[in-house]
Amino acid sequence: MPHLRIFTLLLAAMLAFSGCSDNSTEPQTTDDPTESMVLIGEDSAQNTRISVYAPEQPAVGYNRIYVRMTNTTNNTVVNNGSIAITPMMNMGQMQHSAPFEDPAGGAAVDGLYPCAVNFIMAGMWELHVNFQNQANNDAGEIMLNFDVAPSSMVKSATGADARLYFVTLLQPAVPTVGLNDFEITVHYRENMNAFPAITDAAVEMTPSMPSMGHGSPNNVNPVHGEMGHYRGKVNFTMSGDWRIDLNLSRGDSLLTTSFDINVP
Ligand SMILES: [Cu+2]
Structure with a gap:
């Protein structure tokens, strides 16, 4: 009775799927x-x-x-x-x-x-x-x-308003030759217990290879998304040591900082 068996399996599968009442399109897994x-x-x-x-x-x-x-x-x-x-x-x-x-x-x-x-x-x-x-x-x-553990993913810089700012590099976490997602967060120190996000900065991003004196085309300046996260695109046209210069302003120029990234 192969047809009946297939029908039973189909029915069981349909019942199993209809049991997922949430609107997630991902298959439900029991993985922790x-x-x-x-x-x-x-x-x-x-x-x-x-x-x-x-x-x-x-x-x-x-x-x-x-x-x-x-x-x-x-x-x-x-x-x-x-x-x-x-x-x-x-x-x-x-x-x-x-x-x-x-x-x-x-x-x-x-x-x-x-x-x-x-x-x-x-x-x-x-x-x-x-x-x-x-x-x-x-x-x-x-x-x-x-x-x-230490890392070079956070830069602190004193802004034009004399406050201390923290710029954190999130992406690219694994830089590759070509166009990469670029993401930073920007916060400032209001006091020792409060480090609010800056959500209204304009960010100018300039990648360059200082050893070779060139930059790259087709970069996209990061813009604010939510909670102090700014996202754009950075283009590494070749492997080697790159520098990403960041120029932040809020109406007036606020601060400059940079990240050094090795692209393998
Ligand atoms: Cu400390």
Whole structure:
């Protein structure tokens, strides 16, 4: 009865697909998204376990951070809670925070609350995670300590307004010959605990190969998208050492900085 068997399989498949009531076009998988990530740390408070994951070990620059909230009374993942993070660096006499992003819209995606931190210095950092666990009506805070590796992805510069600015390079993360996505974030230090995003800067980007005295055509100046992220295109016409000069203005000229990028 091969036809009946095929029909049964088809019916089973249709039932399985109609069971996915959300509007996602991705096939549903049971894969745990944290399997490919690093556990930065976890701690429990108020019947709640907070686990902090990242795609890789933290380094100076823009770090995506994923928080999982588990109700420890029944060991279930809490998707309708809320999370607020605060990065803090303790430097003896003084402490300071860094630019960060809390979960957009507040909700968990695949059981994880997506956050981000722009670590602006290498060394030991604290990450305070404030949570509200809707499942058991508990709220609290945990704190993790971890080391942040150095990198050259963050440039600080004093602006024409005498404030300290932080420009972080996000893309290209893996530069290649040809047209690359280009992305930076721009923040300033309002005080030691607040590093707001600059959302209205005009950015002029000029790539060049200083050793050879040439630039490249077809670059696209980065423009603001959301939360201080600016995206454009950079064209590396050959491999070697490139410099990307950035000229930021807000009406008047604000600051200049540059990133050195080796294109393999
Ligand atoms: Cu510091």
